[in-house]
Ligand SMILES: Nc1ncnc2c1ncn2[C@@H]1O[C@H](COP(=O)(O)OP(=O)(O)OP(=O)(O)O)[C@@H](O)[C@H]1O
């Protein structure tokens with residue numbers, strides 16, 4: 001369970017996350033949408049303790065994030081950052097093994113190896129597992145990073161733009177896998193998405209941010225509307241319901 005109270009981040013006089021108070025549902029897929037610079041990554045980074053908060057509080061499963069040791073939090077919550085700088089000569093299997101670090105502290109047990117194998121299989125990475133990260137495509141590398149976060153085996157998973165570098169087929173397959181992680185494994189996934197139509201089809205809740213504030217939160221049918229899209233992105237779109245899902249169209 002992720003909750004925030006008046007969560008705020010400032011850089012000098014500029015407020016980039018502005019008093020966000022939220023209670024996110026458990027065992028749900030929550031999308032975070034908003035324009036570039038809206039504060040989405042800053043919000044996720046504070047919840048995961050990667051970025052110090054300027055004010056307010058965040059709680060993960062009732063633990064106060066600023067007062068919880070990193071390794072304790074890392075067994076509850078995993079995060080895929082928007083820019084993940086691992087480019088060294090590591091194989092995909094070794095990268096996924098890093099995800100076990102909060103549990104294994106570097107000495108992999110049989111249980112750790114089972115989690116690694118499971119994450120590689122879940123993301124269909126077995127054929128690539130022994131390739132180095134710089135020997136695979138950008139989309140394959142993106143899947144490897146997500147496998148690393150899944151191998152961490154946490155209830156809460158924060159993903160900052162998990163669809164980066166994925167083609168339409170792999171993006172759809174990734175959303176399907178993440179949905180299964182929620183439905184079959186009871187995970188809580190919070191994902192920053194720029195593709196509103198994927199957010200619309202796969203989310204239980206959508207959090208819409210603008211200028212550091214949450215301007216709307218609700219199920220897709222409440223958020224994927226011309227009014228909210230205008231409020232969030234400042235553009236006019238048409239919304240059509242296709243097979244029960246709200247779908248956004250933008251015309252030149
Ligand atoms: N170290 C920093 N110093 C000053 N301002 C910063 C710093 N890091 C981020 N910001 C500013 O904070 C604001 C929010 O940034 P953030 O990365 O959270 O946005 P975002 O919603 O994730 O955007 P994007 O969709 O482009 O990833 C931006 O205006 C950004 O310029």
Ligand SMILES: [Mg+2]
Pocket residue numbers: 040041042082160
């Ligand atoms: Mg971002």
